[in-house]
Amino acid sequence: MMRGKWSKWVGGVGLVVLMGGLVVTNYGGGMKPAEARGYYHNPFHVIIGKLNDILAKLNNGGGGSGSSSGSATPGNYTTRWDTRHAAATRFTVLTEFGGAAVRDNNTGLVWEQAPSTMAAWADARLYCINKAVGGTRGWRLPSVAELASLIDPSMGAPFVPNVFTGIEQMAPYWTSTSNAESSTGLNATKFSMNFQDGTVGISAKTTSNFFWCVRGAMNESSY
Numbered sequence: 714m715m716r717g718k719w720s721k722w723v724g725g726v727g728l729v730v731l732m733g734g735l736v737v738t739n740y741g742g743g744m745k746p747a748e749a750r751g752y753y754h755n756p757f758h759v760i761i762g763k764l765n766d767i768l769a770k771l772n773n774g775g776g777g778s779g780s781s782s783g784s785a786t787p788g789n790y791t792t793r794w795d796t797r798h799a800a801a802t803r804f805t806v807l808t809e810f811g812g813a814a815v816r817d818n819n820t821g822l823v824w825e826q827a828p829s830t831m832a833a834w835a836d837a838r839l840y841c842i843n844k845a846v847g848g849t850r851g852w853r854l855p856s857v858a859e860l861a862s863l864i865d866p867s868m869g870a871p872f873v874p875n876v877f878t879g880i881e882q883m884a885p886y887w888t889s890t891s892n893a894e895s896s897t898g899l900n901a902t903k904f905s906m907n908f909q910d911g912t913v914g915i916s917a918k919t920t921s922n923f924f925w926c927v928r929g930a931m932n933e934s935s936y
Contacts, residue, residue: 794820800865804876810847814928815876820862821929822855827879828886828925834903834916837887837924844926852926857890857904857913859927864911871908882909885916887924 798818805816806826814823825846832840841852864872871880885905892902892915905916916922 794862800867800874803865804874806876807847810849813847814849817863820859822859822862823928824863824877825852825926826877828877828881828923831884831921831923833921834887834918837922838889841924841926846926846928849928852928854887854889854924855927857888857906859929860886860888860906860925861913864906866911870910872911873908880908881923882907885914885922887916887922 796819803818805818806812807814807816813826815826816823838854841854844852846852871882873880885907888904890904892904901918902915903918905914905922
């Protein structure tokens with residue numbers, strides 16, 4: 714019995730001594746691991762470099778070289794909304810979409826370059842869902858906050874630059890946001906945006922309004 718315990722203790726001490734010897738061999742005498750064993754490489758500087766790259770991309774919002782603008786620009790501001798570009802640099806016409814779509818560099822949302830015609834709310838919603846812009850699907854009606862974000866108060870009507878075309882001012886534009894005071898039934902209403910004076914109002918769902926399809930993460934709990 715004592716012999717078995719003694720053997721285990723000796724074996725344990727031997728393992729500790731062996732590990733200690735390896736540590737001394739690799740790190741003793743002021744030698745780096747790569748110096749002690751030429752065929753071993755310390756991976757920590759590579760790992761730290763990768764982590765720094767990841768952190769840099771996160772801090773820049775996933776930014777990189779924008780193929781449309783040809784320069785390094787912050788990206789993925791859809792979930793941040795903490796950037797305010799000057800009017801001259803705010804919007805980028807996307808060549809990947811054949812010029813039929815425009816990115817708002819303040820939010821990361823992608824908009825139709827030329828908004829659509831008039832329709833009742835239900836028809837406008839389905840039209841955006843089924844529409845292909847620049848050869849892509851995945852479009853929808855914007856929320857009231859998203860549509861209002863296009864407004865530049867420093868400009869006159871229609872409050873957006875001429876990078877967009879066909880912005881109508883004779884009727885409001887639909888949003889996907891319901892009016893809580895009247896969200897169900899025959900008289901249900903939705904928030905709408907008027908580009909004649911840049912204000913938000915409400916419209917009955919049966920009314921024919923203009924609509925402007927957007928592409929990006931949903932900003933609406935129900936659609």
